[in-house]
Amino acid sequence: MTAPSEPFVLNIGPQHPSTHGVFRLRVVMDGEVIRDLDMIVGYLHRSMEKLAEERTYTQNIPFTDRADYLAAMTGNLGLAVAVERMTGVQAPERAEYLRVIFAELQRIASHAMANGTLISDAGAWQTPLLYMFREREKILDLFEMTCGARLTTNYMRIGGVSFEPPPEFWPALQELLDELPARTEEYAQLLIDNEIFLSRTRNVGIISPEDAINASLSGPALRGSGVPWDLRKAEPYCVYDRFDFDVPVGKIGDVYDRFMVRMEEVKQSVRIIKQAVAQIPPGPHKNDIPLALRPEPGEIYSRVEGPRGEIGFYLVSDGSPAPYRFHLRSPALINLSLLRELGTGASLPDAVVTLGSIDIVLGEIDR
Amino acid sequence: MAAALPGIVVTSNDEWVEVAPDRVDEALRWLRDSADFDAAQLSNLTAVDRHDHFEVVYHLQSLDLNHQIAVKAMLSDHETPILPSAYPVYKGALLQEREVFDLMGIRFQGHPDLRRLFLWEGFPGHPLRKDWMGMAGTVPGLARFPYEDKAAPDRLMNTDNLTADGRHTGSQIAGGH
Numbered sequence: 001m002t003a004p005s006e007p008f009v010l011n012i013g014p015q016h017p018s019t020h021g022v023f024r025l026r027v028v029m030d031g032e033v034i035r036d037l038d039m040i041v042g043y044l045h046r047s048m049e050k051l052a053e054e055r056t057y058t059q060n061i062p063f064t065d066r067a068d069y070l071a072a073m074t075g076n077l078g079l080a081v082a083v084e085r086m087t088g089v090q091a092p093e094r095a096e097y098l099r100v101i102f103a104e105l106q107r108i109a110s111h112a113m114a115n116g117t118l119i120s121d122a123g124a125w126q127t128p129l130l131y132m133f134r135e136r137e138k139i140l141d142l143f144e145m146t147c148g149a150r151l152t153t154n155y156m157r158i159g160g161v162s163f164e165p166p167p168e169f170w171p172a173l174q175e176l177l178d179e180l181p182a183r184t185e186e187y188a189q190l191l192i193d194n195e196i197f198l199s200r201t202r203n204v205g206i207i208s209p210e211d212a213i214n215a216s217l218s219g220p221a222l223r224g225s226g227v228p229w230d231l232r233k234a235e236p237y238c239v240y241d242r243f244d245f246d247v248p249v250g251k252i253g254d255v256y257d258r259f260m261v262r263m264e265e266v267k268q269s270v271r272i273i274k275q276a277v278a279q280i281p282p283g284p285h286k287n288d289i290p291l292a293l294r295p296e297p298g299e300i301y302s303r304v305e306g307p308r309g310e311i312g313f314y315l316v317s318d319g320s321p322a323p324y325r326f327h328l329r330s331p332a333l334i335n336l337s338l339l340r341e342l343g344t345g346a347s348l349p350d351a352v353v354t355l356g357s358i359d360i361v362l363g364e365i366d367r
Numbered sequence: 368m369a370a371a372l373p374g375i376v377v378t379s380n381d382e383w384v385e386v387a388p389d390r391v392d393e394a395l396r397w398l399r400d401s402a403d404f405d406a407a408q409l410s411n412l413t414a415v416d417r418h419d420h421f422e423v424v425y426h427l428q429s430l431d432l433n434h435q436i437a438v439k440a441m442l443s444d445h446e447t448p449i450l451p452s453a454y455p456v457y458k459g460a461l462l463q464e465r466e467v468f469d470l471m472g473i474r475f476q477g478h479p480d481l482r483r484l485f486l487w488e489g490f491p492g493h494p495l496r497k498d499w500m501g502m503a504g505t506v507p508g509l510a511r512f513p514y515e516d517k518a519a520p521d522r523l524m525n526t527d528n529l530t531a532d533g534r535h536t537g538s539q540i541a542g543g544h
Contacts, residue, residue, distance in 0.1 A: 314426070
């Protein structure tokens with residue numbers, strides 16, 4: 001005689017540590033195996049795209065802080081670059097270097113957060129996360145020193161950056177750059193050979209390169225599947241074409257590969273920042289531009305490589321100071337396109353680490 | 368492209384290709400499979416409300432050839448816009464089409480799971496439409512730059528309590544000290 005069994009519905013979130021924000025999963029379970037999975041988002045929807053239609057381009061920069069609040073700098077940068085491409089406004093050369101330095105610092109901070117929470121999901125509760133926070137904290141201190149804010153930086157401007165870093169910034173940055181490689185090595189020793197970590201992440205949540213491309217994945221989620229696609233190389237913006245760096249890729253596209261791609265990208269970011277610090281020219285940090293820019297009627301789709309992938313801005317101008325249409329392509333949302341396929345048939349703990357490895361930020365998903 | 372897809376391509380310029388809205392899925396499939404374009408990835412999908420029609424915009428890219436192609440479909444029916452889903456061609460359209468449906472109210476035929484993404488079922492209207500008037504019709508749509516051509520309103524004074532010559536009517540102030 002067998003025990004009667006029937007599928008049951010399990011609700012995870014919206015308030016749950018493994019959902020990384022206000023994200024809700026509705027899972028149909030058959031024992032430990034997921035039969036179907038539905039994601040419910042929108043708890044953080046603030047209608048940014050509608051609000052943006054009533055504000056000037058410069059007034060919209062703070063929205064990009066609050067979209068991806070773990071990577072405000074790259075969000076700022078995406079909008080600044082898009083409007084500059086649209087209007088022909090140029091940023092001074094020093095500002096372009098400062099942008100690269102801050103965008104790469106932000107990438108390190110965001111990857112530390114992503115990998116730290118992923119390890120938490122895999123069972124190493126909180127300790128590695130707090131280790132990773134140690135470096136992130138120093139980066140946020142550098143942000144605070146420069147622009148007064150740690151999270152919602154509002155630092156990039158159309159035609160430059162808002163502030164020149166203070167003199168004490170440069171020694172603090174150097175100190176951080178000197179110790180980061182040793183820290184990454186330390187995490188590698190702690191985690192990468194750890195039996196439990198390997199068994200939780202290897203061969204879990206495998207995304208084939210064909211699926212990754214077809215499902216519009218970008219960033220570490222795409223590169224983890226072995227596709228060497230990075231907008232910093234493919235269509236360089238700012239001064240990325242002047243730096244020497246590699247694009248790390250994974251082998252089979254499992255959770256472990258996505259984790260390792262982020263670890264490697266931290267090293268590459270350190271390389272880029274070191275070169276930028278060595279090359280940065282003196283000069284102004286901002287060009288004077290009109291307060292209310294009126295781009296010619298037309299449209300642009302411009303993108304930059306954020307920590308989570310392609311941050312795209314689709315801007316339509318009708319000649320007025322505000323965009324007629326303002327669309328932010330959210331890499332975190334689009335990277336979830338495969339979640340249902342990945343989750344169905346997996347066990348619940350595997351689905352949780354898979355979600356963690358995609359690295360979502362709900363502010364950007366819901367906008 | 369116009370030669371390979373007779374009747375589908377409407378116009379094209381340097382920036383984008385406009386295709387017939389009812390056959391947009393064929394155009395996307397052809398672009399994805401053609402060796403010259405190799406549009407392997409749907410980078411971005413969104414829509415623009417042009418008051419009398421909708422524009423659905425697809426940004427495609429080739430990772431091997433490193434180029435971008437923008438495809439547009441114009442939907443003249445502003446009340447009930449509908450066009451074929453891109454999901455059978457690109458899985459990446461799954462959530463992006465749900466977002467466009469939610470905020471713009473454009474239906475995608477053949478989408479496996481067309482539900483609202485951010486807003487709840489029963490939400491009145493589609494907020495990114497230009498004629499959206501707010502919840503339950505109580506809040507008028509925000510005018511763009513309402514004070515652009517007018518003098519700034521005096522927010523400090525409540526004119527209800529002022530006499531015709533500008534003095535305050537409050538007796539405790541007028542006869543107080």
